[in-house]
Structure formats: C-alpha cells, structure tokens
Amino acid sequence: MALMEKPLQNEQGQGADCPKETVIRARDLDLVFQTNDGPVHALKDVTLDIDRGDFVSFIGPSGCGKTTFLRVIAALEEPTGGEIMVNDLTPDEARRLRAYGYVFQAAGLYPWRTIAGNVKLPLEIIGFTREEQEERVKKVLELVDLEGFERKYPWQLSGGMQQRASIARALAFDAEILLMDEPFGALDEIVRDHLNEQLLKLWERTNKTICFVTHSIPEAVYLSTHIVVMSPRPGRIHEVIQNPLPRERPLEIRDTPEFLEVAHRVREGLKAGHGYDG
Amino acid sequence: MNWLFGSIAFWVAAWALNVWLANSPWRERRAVRIAIPVIFGISILVLWEGVVRGLQVSPVVLPPPSAIWARILQSFDILWRDFVQTAIKGAVSGYVIGCTAAFLTAILVDRKPFLRRGLLPIGNFVAALPIVGLAPIMVNWFGFGWESKAAVVVAMVFFPVLVNTVQGLSEASEMQRDLMRTYAAGYWQELVKLRLPAAMPFIFNGLKVGTTLALIGAIVAEYFGSPIYGMGFRISTEVGRLAIDMVWAEIAMAALAGSLFYGLVTLIEKWVTFWHPSQRG
Amino acid sequence: MTGDWMREKVLPVLTVVAAIFALWYGAAIWMNSSWTLAQAERAGKTLTFTEIVKDTMSQSRPKLPAPHQIAAEIWKSTVQKKITSKRSLIFHGWITLRATLAGFALGTAIGILMAIAIVYSRTMELSLMPWAVISQTIPIVALAPMIVVVLPKIGIEGRLIPKAIISAYLCYFPVLVGMVKGLRAPHREQLDLMKTYNASGLQSFLKLRLPSSVPYLFTSLKIGIAAALVGAIVGELPTGAVRGLGARILIGDQFGNPMQIWAALTCAAILAGLLIMIVGLLQRITLKRMGMAE
Numbered sequence A: 001m002a003l004m005e006k007p008l009q010n011e012q013g014q015g016a017d018c019p020k021e022t023v024i025r026a027r028d029l030d031l032v033f034q035t036n037d038g039p040v041h042a043l044k045d046v047t048l049d050i051d052r053g054d055f056v057s058f059i060g061p062s063g064c065g066k067t068t069f070l071r072v073i074a075a076l077e078e079p080t081g082g083e084i085m086v087n088d089l090t091p092d093e094a095r096r097l098r099a100y101g102y103v104f105q106a107a108g109l110y111p112w113r114t115i116a117g118n119v120k121l122p123l124e125i126i127g128f129t130r131e132e133q134e135e136r137v138k139k140v141l142e143l144v145d146l147e148g149f150e151r152k153y154p155w156q157l158s159g160g161m162q163q164r165a166s167i168a169r170a171l172a173f174d175a176e177i178l179l180m181d182e183p184f185g186a187l188d189e190i191v192r193d194h195l196n197e198q199l200l201k202l203w204e205r206t207n208k209t210i211c212f213v214t215h216s217i218p219e220a221v222y223l224s225t226h227i228v229v230m231s232p233r234p235g236r237i238h239e240v241i242q243n244p245l246p247r248e249r250p251l252e253i254r255d256t257p258e259f260l261e262v263a264h265r266v267r268e269g270l271k272a273g274h275g276y277d278g
Numbered sequence B: 001m002n003w004l005f006g007s008i009a010f011w012v013a014a015w016a017l018n019v020w021l022a023n024s025p026w027r028e029r030r031a032v033r034i035a036i037p038v039i040f041g042i043s044i045l046v047l048w049e050g051v052v053r054g055l056q057v058s059p060v061v062l063p064p065p066s067a068i069w070a071r072i073l074q075s076f077d078i079l080w081r082d083f084v085q086t087a088i089k090g091a092v093s094g095y096v097i098g099c100t101a102a103f104l105t106a107i108l109v110d111r112k113p114f115l116r117r118g119l120l121p122i123g124n125f126v127a128a129l130p131i132v133g134l135a136p137i138m139v140n141w142f143g144f145g146w147e148s149k150a151a152v153v154v155a156m157v158f159f160p161v162l163v164n165t166v167q168g169l170s171e172a173s174e175m176q177r178d179l180m181r182t183y184a185a186g187y188w189q190e191l192v193k194l195r196l197p198a199a200m201p202f203i204f205n206g207l208k209v210g211t212t213l214a215l216i217g218a219i220v221a222e223y224f225g226s227p228i229y230g231m232g233f234r235i236s237t238e239v240g241r242l243a244i245d246m247v248w249a250e251i252a253m254a255a256l257a258g259s260l261f262y263g264l265v266t267l268i269e270k271w272v273t274f275w276h277p278s279q280r281g
Numbered sequence C: 001m002t003g004d005w006m007r008e009k010v011l012p013v014l015t016v017v018a019a020i021f022a023l024w025y026g027a028a029i030w031m032n033s034s035w036t037l038a039q040a041e042r043a044g045k046t047l048t049f050t051e052i053v054k055d056t057m058s059q060s061r062p063k064l065p066a067p068h069q070i071a072a073e074i075w076k077s078t079v080q081k082k083i084t085s086k087r088s089l090i091f092h093g094w095i096t097l098r099a100t101l102a103g104f105a106l107g108t109a110i111g112i113l114m115a116i117a118i119v120y121s122r123t124m125e126l127s128l129m130p131w132a133v134i135s136q137t138i139p140i141v142a143l144a145p146m147i148v149v150v151l152p153k154i155g156i157e158g159r160l161i162p163k164a165i166i167s168a169y170l171c172y173f174p175v176l177v178g179m180v181k182g183l184r185a186p187h188r189e190q191l192d193l194m195k196t197y198n199a200s201g202l203q204s205f206l207k208l209r210l211p212s213s214v215p216y217l218f219t220s221l222k223i224g225i226a227a228a229l230v231g232a233i234v235g236e237l238p239t240g241a242v243r244g245l246g247a248r249i250l251i252g253d254q255f256g257n258p259m260q261i262w263a264a265l266t267c268a269a270i271l272a273g274l275l276i277m278i279v280g281l282l283q284r285i286t287l288k289r290m291g292m293a294e
C-alpha cells in the first residue's frame, strides 16, 4: 500500500520476493454533497492503494469523510470526481460480484430472524444451496465464538454478541474485502478489547483485506498494518502511517514503547491535520 | 329496592376486590391481569340488572341483561343467520378483498416515490372521511345482497390499510437497505426479505383498524336495503317494533363479532410480529 | 426551498388528484353509458362516441355523476340557496357540525378524564383499559338506531344529543390512548427531579405531565375530530333524520337522487378537511407558544 502523493514515505517490508497485489486503487477521488446549506466537500483528492491482506484503519475527527470513503468503495456513493478501481473493476461491478462484507456501527440484525437466520440472509440472496448455507453458518458462527446461539433472536443477545453476529454475517459469503465502519464504537471498552483480539485472529486466519474506521487511536494501532490519518473540511488524507508492529499482537503489546511510539505518531498526525478542533 | 342496593353493594365490593388485586404482589400475573377486567365487567352487568329491576325501568327503554340473555337463547337461529349474512358474507369477504387490494396497490405505489408522495397525504385524508356515506350508492350499484355490503366494506378498509402499508414499506432503515445493496440484492429480494417483514407492525395497525370499520360498513349498508335477514336489517326493524331486547341481542352479537374479529387479527399479529418491541413484553 | 417544496410535495399530490379525476370521468362514462345506450335503442337511434360521452355527463340521475355535475349541484344548494333553507347544504352542514362539535367536546373530555384516572390508578388501568379497547371493536352503528329511539323516552328530546353521544363514542378512544401516552411521556429523571423539589402531586401534574402530553393530545385530536364527524353522520344515517348531511344522503337515497347523495358526501369531505385543518392550525400555534414546535 502506498500513498501516491508522498512517494518518499518509507516502504519497508515491500520486499522483492513477495509482489503486492493492489485490491483497491483510488486516484484523486472527489465527492461533493449538494445540501440545502450549500455544497459539502466530503472527499478531496483522495489517492490511496490498498493491497491484498492489508488491515487499514481510517482515523480522523467526525466529518472527515471516513464513512463516505468506505461507502464509495462499496458503491453506495458515487464519487463526483477521480477514479476508483476494485480488482480492476468499478466498485459497482465488484459489488455485483459480492466482493464486500460491510459491518456498520449498529449491528443491524433483523429482529425477526434468529442469529443463524441473519447470517444466512446474504447466503439466501446470493443463492447458495441449502446444505452449503447450513455449513457456512456453522463455520462462521464458530469463527466469531457464537456457536450455541443459532436459534436465539438478536434482541436476546448482548450488544457485543450482536456485533459479532453481524461480523459473521459479513464473513459468511467469503467476501474478499471487509468494510467496517466503527463496528465497536457503541460497545464498552472491555467488550471492545475482547472483540479487537478476536478480529485480529480472524484476519490472520482468513487473510482478508480489511478497511476499518475508528475513533480510537489504540484500536487503530493495535489492529492495523496501515493507519490512514484523515482531516476534515474538505475530507482528505493527511498521512498514511505504516505500522511496524509484528503481526503477532497480544493485548499486552499496547503497553510496549513501540506501541506507544506509533500511537504518538498517529496523535501528532491528527494534530497536524487539525484533527483536534475543540 | 333490594335489587338496587344489592347490586350497588356488589359493584362496590367488586371494585374493592379489584383495588386489592391491582395493588397485590400478584398484579403482574397473567391470570390477575385477566381477572380484573372480567370482574369489572361482571360487576357492571350486575349493576345494570339491579338498577333496571330496582327502579323498574321499562324494558322498552333498557331491558336487563338477563332478559337479553334469554332472548339470545330463544332466537339463536335468527341471530346466527343474521351473523353469517352480515359478519361473514358482508364484512369478512369485503375485508379480505379490500385489504388484499390495498396491499397490492401499496406494493405498486411503493415502486414510484413520486406516486407515494402524492398518494400518502391523499390516502391519509380519505381514510379520515365518513366513507360509510357511500352505503346507499353501493346498494344502488350492487343490489340488496351481501355484495353491496362487501363493496362498502372494501371502500372503508382500503385507505387505512393502503396508507399504513405504504408507510410501513419505508420503515426499513437506510442502513439495512445499504446492507442489501452490498449483497447486490434484487428489488424483490429486498422487498420480501427486508421491507415486508419490517412493514408488518404497520400493516397490522391498518388491518386492526379495518376490522371495526368492516362491521360498521356491513351493518350500515343493510340499513339501506337488504334481504329480510342480517344484523343491520334486524336492528332497524326491531327498533321500529320497540322489541328492544332483540336489538340488544343483536348488539351483543355485533359486539362479540367485532371483538372476535379484532382478537383474531391481534392474535395473528402477535404471531407474525413476535419480534417487535411492543409484542415482546 | 419553495421550488423543492413544490416539486417534492405539491406536484405529486396534484398529479394524483388529476389521475383520480381522470379515472372518475372514465368510470362515469363507462357506468352511465348503459343507460344512454338503452335510451337510444328504445328510440331507435345510433349514437356517435361524442354523443354518448356528452349524454353520460348530463344525465339527471346518473349511476356515477361526473365531478363537475357534483360541483354544480353543490353550487346550486349552497350559494344559490338561502342559508336557512331546508335545501341549503350549508344549513345541513351546520346541523351536522353542531353534533360533531358537541360529540368532540364530550369525547375529548371523557378521553382526557379517563386517561388521567388510568395514569394515576392501577385499578382503573387494569379494569378500564381492556374495555376501552373492546368498546372500539363494537360496531357503534348497531347502537345508533336504538339510542335515537330510546333517549326521547327518558326525556331527552331532539336529535343533537343522540348524535353527539355516537360522536363521542368514536372520538374518545384516540384521545384516551394519546393522553395516556402523553401523560406517561415524562422520563423517570424528570419525575425524580420533581420529587427533589418536593413538588405536590398536583404541581407535578400541572407543571410536568400535562405540558408533556400536549403534543400527543393534538395528534389524537386530529384523529378525534374526524372520528366525531363520522359519528355524527353515522348517527344520522340509520335513524330517519331529516336534517344534517347524513339526512341528505338518506333522503337522496329514498328519492333516488344520486346527485344529492354525492353532493352531501362531498360536503362532508370538505367539512372533514376544514376541521382537521383547524385542529392542525391550533396544534401549530399552541406548540409554538409552548416552545415545542419542531
């Protein structure tokens, strides 16, 4: 992954033996919303490459366009300028090929379906066979530690479990790219730590490409291979920080000097991008 | 006079019992929650009986419940026939046709946001109008049989169900629809798997309103012409003959029919929308 | 903004109204043409299409009068009649309006009082609420003829009161439900705050519960006023009334005069619209004054 505007950024680990495959390629993306109070420049000149298997966090104050960028990737929003390709396809073509597993801040499970039924939903829509549906549901529920809750309804589960179910739903059809928009934003810190740990394991096992929006610096540093620091008005990328931490990350790593050093860089980046206003 | 004071005493005692029950530790129990209104209802019936007997109210003004009950037992055949004619043939058939038509219209309208924006305010307005007034016209168009009653009922239930369904279909949150888009779900998939289930609580609101309207429509339409049976027909002729006990017997039947109809739809609602917060408690 | 408002709100409504009129005209031609054709056959004439259309729109007793015929009938029986005349729809509208307003006032009062009782007494809630729901499943029209016949026997004369009772019966329930919701709208914390002030029950009712219920009340009143009008007309229909919009429908039916029925129905619709608009206006003014407007 590289930020094209700053080609000088050190790109360690870009070893010769393992050629990186770019999954998402954005060039000079612009997106202007026309609102009643005039135009809002949600994204300006966003240029970014995301490689297969990257875990990319987006961090920045509210309104800097994190959500909008994810929505553009998923073809839920049409950019007003620039270019974006996903596996050399347009986002909409990639959407039709079911390349995306989207996880929102709210779990958004259907209250009229059981947990298993919710995870099955995308599988039904895509048209998997019945046996395969059952099989996949079982597998992903195990992956998120929810076996035994298949027949419960979402409203019978805690917020953290609901969010895990919604991640399972996103994983069920083996989407290549996981788009997660503040998935743990509404949860308390203890649950959040636990889910962060699980998410890392999951990523390691599945080797998916993950785009992860967060407000929390430690979360970003703990999870990602790359941290994209964004700044508002207009929403743009201020800096891309490559995370030097090893892939193996126990929770305790957050107390090491290396970790704090990266966190410090992110904080400085946010400050420099006028990230803290108020 | 014994009747009067006795019944008043009974009512007071029943009320006291209810006060006690309602503040007792078992007040959240299902049985108690049913017992309290039942006790209240019985106490009202006793009070009614006692007042009518005690004050010797003329049966032409207000017959006692016991006389009404005797009349129901005596004239059960007539009452049953009237019930079938009005409640089943008139109200239920019209209700089914009207609700189905409204539902299908709502699905069509929903595809065009322009139509929806246009129809929703108008539908809301029409739903508030005294559509029963169409009764004589429907009798003129469709004759004295049950068809004209069903037609009035169709006109009466159509708009409440339409409006509620259209509104319900836009209930699914933006996020849930976006999710469907990321699955590249087609229109019908989104409709069947997301928007219809999400709309069900609203649809049932319309359906419940419809049950009452259906009976009102079927009965009023009979006032404007009917074969020589049917609840509306019976009520208007028996009122003319001052056979008030028979009128009350019909009213009791109508009340029973209305409550059963409403209760049935509520039961189906409970079953379909078990997941909705209002049904979970 | 205004352009948006036109495009988003007004234009769709106008389009649908236009479509309804078009359908109506189509239906009028279709439904009335059989009579036209039968007449022509009897006279041994063959009619062109335009002749048929023309005739279907000018029959004096059409199956379905065209909108302009109804408009003409209304014009004839409002503007061209003295207000006191028995043929004036304004006169009949006034009769119905009186019963509607009386029933509305009665129903609203009953609804509010019951709501207060239910919110403050568990016994009341548990005893009354189920019966209130059941009362609405009973087709009130079944009672209407009897109320009209029986009330004079116990010394209540005139048709206003029976109609008002039926109106009130239909109108009290939405008010009751809305008020119960409204009186229960204050949060736990707001009620606790009142307790920390050591406010009396009456004080917290007047200063917290009652004001909180106003938005809910007005929403219910809009439903209630429409229900009251339905009640007044239902009270006139099956009871041999001779005055009121419902009576016009009845008499129109007895004398086989569909135009009169449609004119009365249209007036009832206009009246309903006006009443809902007035309550809506009161709602906006009140909420604005109370600082609760959206």
Ligand SMILES: Nc1ncnc2c1ncn2[C@@H]1O[C@H](COP(=O)(O)OP(=O)(O)O)[C@@H](O)[C@H]1O
Pocket: A033, A034, A035, A040, A041, A042, A060, A061, A062, A063, A064, A065, A066, A067, A068, A069, A235
């Ligand atoms: N559908 C929309 N219409 C108008 N403005 C929008 C819309 N979506 C987002 N915006 C605006 O675009 C900017 C970026 O929003 P968003 O991407 O949600 O920010 P973030 O997720 O970083 O908090 C904000 O100023 C927001 O108000």
Ligand SMILES: [Mg+2]
Pocket: A066, A067, A068, A181
């Ligand atoms: Mg956001």
